[in-house]
Amino acid sequence: MSTKKDDIPTTLPLLRDRIDALDSQIQRLINERAMCAEKVAEVKMAEQGVQSAVFYRPEREAQVLRRVMERNEGPLGNEEMAKIFRQIMSSCLALEKPMRIAFLGPVGTFTQQAALKHFGNSIVSAPMAAIDEVFREVESGAANYGVVPVENSTEGVVNHTLDSFRGSRLKICGEVEVRIHHNLLVAPNVNPDDVTHIYSHQQSLAQCRAWLDRYWPHAERVAVSSNAEGARLAEEAGKNGKAVAAIAGDIASELYSLSVVSANIEDHPDNTTRFLIIGNEKIPPSGKDKTSLLVSAKNEPGALYRLLESFERHGVDMTRLETRPSLISKWGYVFYIDFVGHCEDAQCRSVIEELRERASEVKVLGSYPVAVL
Numbered sequence: 397m398s399t400k401k402d403d404i405p406t407t408l409p410l411l412r413d414r415i416d417a418l419d420s421q422i423q424r425l426i427n428e429r430a431m432c433a434e435k436v437a438e439v440k441m442a443e444q445g446v447q448s449a450v451f452y453r454p455e456r457e458a459q460v461l462r463r464v465m466e467r468n469e470g471p472l473g474n475e476e477m478a479k480i481f482r483q484i485m486s487s488c489l490a491l492e493k494p495m496r497i498a499f500l501g502p503v504g505t506f507t508q509q510a511a512l513k514h515f516g517n518s519i520v521s522a523p524m525a526a527i528d529e530v531f532r533e534v535e536s537g538a539a540n541y542g543v544v545p546v547e548n549s550t551e552g553v554v555n556h557t558l559d560s561f562r563g564s565r566l567k568i569c570g571e572v573e574v575r576i577h578h579n580l581l582v583a584p585n586v587n588p589d590d591v592t593h594i595y596s597h598q599q600s601l602a603q604c605r606a607w608l609d610r611y612w613p614h615a616e617r618v619a620v621s622s623n624a625e626g627a628r629l630a631e632e633a634g635k636n637g638k639a640v641a642a643i644a645g646d647i648a649s650e651l652y653s654l655s656v657v658s659a660n661i662e663d664h665p666d667n668t669t670r671f672l673i674i675g676n677e678k679i680p681p682s683g684k685d686k687t688s689l690l691v692s693a694k695n696e697p698g699a700l701y702r703l704l705e706s707f708e709r710h711g712v713d714m715t716r717l718e719t720r721p722s723l724i725s726k727w728g729y730v731f732y733i734d735f736v737g738h739c740e741d742a743q744c745r746s747v748i749e750e751l752r753e754r755a756s757e758v759k760v761l762g763s764y765p766v767a768v769l
C-alpha cells in the first residue's frame with residue numbers, strides 16, 4: 397500500500413519521528429528477509445548437497461530487481477530503488493555464502509566498479525593481473541565468479557577476453573555496463589604544465605585520443621597494464637619529483653590521492669564498457685535473456701550467409717557479430733554471436749541446431765539475464 401502525500405507530517409520534529417519509526421520497520425523487515433535467505437541456504441544444501449549447492453542465482457536476482465522497478469511508484473527513481481535492493485540482496489547472499497569475485501585488477505579499475513555494480517558491495521574482492529588469470533581463478537574454483545571487460549562503445553571489442561573463451565569451459569552468467577568517465581590526473585605536487593608523459597591503459601588512451609591530440613599533443617602517451625596501474629605510477633612519479641600524468645577514473649584518482657587536472661575527457665560522452673560475468677554454472681531463463689555463441693564457420697562460399705539466414709528465418713534478434721582469426725587455419729575465422737533469448741527457448745534451440753549442421757563447431761558460451769542496472 398502506498399502512502400498518500402497528506403499523511404506525511406509537516407513539522408521537523410514530527411517528520412524525524414516518522415523517519416525513525418519507518419527506519420526501525422525497514423530494519424526489521426530487512427532482517428526478516430535476511431532470515432529467509434539464511435533458510436534458503438539450508439534448503440539448497442539439503443537439496444543439492446553441501447559441496448555442490450549453488451547459492452548465487454543471477455536469474456532470480458534479475459527477476460527481483462525487475463519487479464522492484466516495475467512496481468516502483470516514486471518519488472525515488474526506479475534505478476535508485478533497484479540499487480538499494482541490489483545491496484540488500486548482496487548482503488543477504490553474503491549471509492548464505494560470501495562470494496569471492498575475481499576481476500581484472502588492480503584495485504581501482506573500471507572492472508572492479510563493474511563487479512560492485514553487478515554483485516553489490518558484500519563480496520570478497522580478488523583483483524587479478526590479467527584477463528586469463530581471471531579465467532584461471534574461476535576455473536580452479538579459487539573464485540566463485542569472474543568479471544572481465546568485453547567491449548567498449550568507442551573502441552570496440554576486447555580481443556583478449558573473446559579469445560580466452562576458446563579454451564575455457566566457463567559459462568557467461570551475466571553482463572553489466574558501466575559508463576566510463578576519464579580524468580587527467582597528477583600527483584598534488586606536480587605542475588600540470590610540466591607534464592611530459594601520460595600513463596594509462598591502451599583502451600583509455602584510445603578513448604581520449606582526440607582530446608589528447610588537441611590539448612596535450614607534445615606529451616608522450618605510455619600504455620600500461622591498466623589505468624589504475626597508470627594512476628599508481630603517477631603517484632610514485634610525483635614522490636620522485638617527476639612530472640607524469642595518468643588517465644583514470646574517479647576510484648583510481650581517490651585511491652592514489654591524485655588531483656584532477658581535467659575531468660570527463662573521453663571523446664564520446666556516452667562512452668560505455670560492457671563486462672561479462674563468468675562462472676561454472678549454466679543459468680536458467682530469467683524471462684529476459686541473451687545468449688552468446690562461438691561459431692567456427694566452414695571455409696566455403698556463403699558460409700557466413702547460411703549462419704545469418706537461420707537467425708532471420710526464426711525471427712531471432714542478433715545483437716552482435718564479431719570476427720576473430722581461427723588460430724587453427726590461416727585465414728580461417730571464428731564468429732562471436734550474441735542474440736536475444738535463452739538457449740532453452742524454442743526458436744533459439746532451432747537456430748542453434750541449424751548452426752550445428754551448417755558450421756564446423758558451435759559452442760554456447762552462455763545464456764544470461766539482460767543487465768538490469
Ligand SMILES: C=C(O[C@@H]1C=C(C(=O)O)C=C[C@H]1O)C(=O)O
Pocket residue numbers: 432433436451452453454456457460484485486488489492
Ligand atoms: C535467496 C536466494 O539466494 C540468493 C539471494 C537472493 C536474494 O537475496 O533475493 C536471490 C538469489 C540468490 O542469489 C534465492 O536463491 O532465492
